Amino acid sequence: MTRPIGYFVHHQGRGHAERCASVVNALPDSQPVTVFCAKPDIFPAFTRPVELITLPSLFEPTGAEDIHDTTTAPDTVHCAPLGWPGIRQAMAQLVSWFASANPVLMICDVSAEVAQLARLCSVPHVKVLQHGRRNDPGHQAAYDGAIGLLCPGARALAQPDWPARHMSKTHFAGGLGVEIKRPDAATRAAARAQLGIASDQQLVVVMSGGGGTGFASAPFGIAARAMPETAFITIGQMARDWHATEPANLQHHGWVKNAAEYLAAADMVVASTGNTTCHQILAAETPWLAVPEWRYFDEQIEKAQALARAGAAHHLAHFPSSVEAWRTAIGTTIDAHDPALQRALVNENAASETAQWLAGLADQLLFETSNEIGDLHDVVHPIRA
Numbered sequence: 001m002t003r004p005i006g007y008f009v010h011h012q013g014r015g016h017a018e019r020c021a022s023v024v025n026a027l028p029d030s031q032p033v034t035v036f037c038a039k040p041d042i043f044p045a046f047t048r049p050v051e052l053i054t055l056p057s058l059f060e061p062t063g064a065e066d067i068h069d070t071t072t073a074p075d076t077v078h079c080a081p082l083g084w085p086g087i088r089q090a091m092a093q094l095v096s097w098f099a100s101a102n103p104v105l106m107i108c109d110v111s112a113e114v115a116q117l118a119r120l121c122s123v124p125h126v127k128v129l130q131h132g133r134r135n136d137p138g139h140q141a142a143y144d145g146a147i148g149l150l151c152p153g154a155r156a157l158a159q160p161d162w163p164a165r166h167m168s169k170t171h172f173a174g175g176l177g178v179e180i181k182r183p184d185a186a187t188r189a190a191a192r193a194q195l196g197i198a199s200d201q202q203l204v205v206v207m208s209g210g211g212g213t214g215f216a217s218a219p220f221g222i223a224a225r226a227m228p229e230t231a232f233i234t235i236g237q238m239a240r241d242w243h244a245t246e247p248a249n250l251q252h253h254g255w256v257k258n259a260a261e262y263l264a265a266a267d268m269v270v271a272s273t274g275n276t277t278c279h280q281i282l283a284a285e286t287p288w289l290a291v292p293e294w295r296y297f298d299e300q301i302e303k304a305q306a307l308a309r310a311g312a313a314h315h316l317a318h319f320p321s322s323v324e325a326w327r328t329a330i331g332t333t334i335d336a337h338d339p340a341l342q343r344a345l346v347n348e349n350a351a352s353e354t355a356q357w358l359a360g361l362a363d364q365l366l367f368e369t370s371n372e373i374g375d376l377h378d379v380v381h382p383i384r385a
Contacts, residue, residue: 004032005362006097006123008114011039011057014108015275016128018043019152019177023107024050025354032039034101036094039109055093056086058111061189074186075137078112078296090383092119098123104362107150108142115142124365126150126358129170130275131306132297140296148361150354152176152275154345157306171357175346178279182343183264183286191264201231205262206329207271208236209293210255214270217244217252219319223270224250226323227330235262260284273303273313282346285339288313289329311341358359 010016017037021044024033029048037043037318038057056062059079067083074080079138080088080309092240094114097269108115109128111370116138118125129144131153134140134279142167143149151158154174158244167269172259189199204223210309213239221244224232232250236259240252263269263284271277272293276374282290288315292300308315347353 002031003362003366004034004101005321005358006094006101006103006106006118007033007035008094008106008108008111009035009037009043011037011042011108013274013276014042015152015177019173019277020107020109021046022177022280022351023156023354023358024048026351027358031359034097036097038090053097055090057112058087058090060086062086062137066146074092076116076141078136078138080113090246094118094253095121103284104365105147105167105358107358108146109150110144111132112138116145119145122363123273126361128164129166130154130299131157131302132295132299133302135161147365148357150357153278153306154310154347156345157303159306171354173347173350173354175279175283175348176274176350176354178283179260180279180283180346180348181260183284183339189265194258194261195265197231202227203231203233203266204228205266205269205286206240207231207236207259207262207269207277208274209274209277210237213237214239215293215319217241217246219253219321220248221272222321222323223326223330226326233262235259268330272298273307278303278307279346282342285342287334287337288342289333290315291319310345311336311338312345 007020009020024035025047027033034051035055036053036055038055040052040054064085065083068336069082071082072257094117103123105238106123106125107331108118108119108125110130115125115127124147125150127142129143129149129151149170150165151172153168153172155172192199206215206220216239220232220234224247228247228249230249234252235256236254259280263280263286266286269281270291271281273290290304290307292304303314305311307313314336320329
């Protein structure tokens, strides 16, 4: 029987789960896969057999914590509080599976601790490489100990400070986890008809992701007043400000299942730089004002800067706070737009190419193991004879 592949998925936001499903669905049905996650309901549909195991959360307290932890964790870990039964149970489940399943590979998306656990348990692992300021010992140990790194982004978005030793073992997969449909006039017309947007109506779509608390609504009240002939529609999680006065050309549609239609209909999008959001916008080739949200290790700040360097988005550190500043930001975003630069950052074959890369790693590992055993027999047999 083919040795299984394990896949750990962080449950903050949906990007980790979406790219996991994309990769797993591209693997052959003959390849056993076991997925570990604390929230199994965040996954899109798997189209092939998958074992999905629910783990306790590694960072959410349950009330069962039994030690008053006043220690400082070593720099080699990020989340290792003392006295958390849930963490012990999660790690025990992973170690037990390592011992019983004998996996050929463990994919970690993402946790420096789980990646290092796999290495300590003598299991080869692939670590997902995300943007951010990750030069700390914990991330570096996870990256150095990996047999390969998987970056869910194009090579053109690589950070300048990523070292050569990591770049040499990185597989870049721009567009991974997102269904890519190239824009055309018919798609735009159909999307506008579906959303009830007139063909000549200027439309700015604001996308607020699910990995945090969402955008505050007040800045967009100012934006809408700055351009009263333009329709502003927000989708996703918005934090309503009690002091915000909102004009009639600003509407909040909340969570929607057809974000791609909004992007197809839009003349411009304002969004943060989460993984799924990025690839959806790049695939739609929409003029983009990128404003990062707070994330650990400045992940979205670094991603926004990378997008700006690549010419794929206009980047601001924060939302404009006045009518004139909004007009300038929107004008600059539209004037600087180059759809070809966006198009180059997403690959329709990202999932299948990633699956092939993983299969190649697994084959290489097994081939090398077989050769080592063969070499050992060559040495031992003459002695035994």
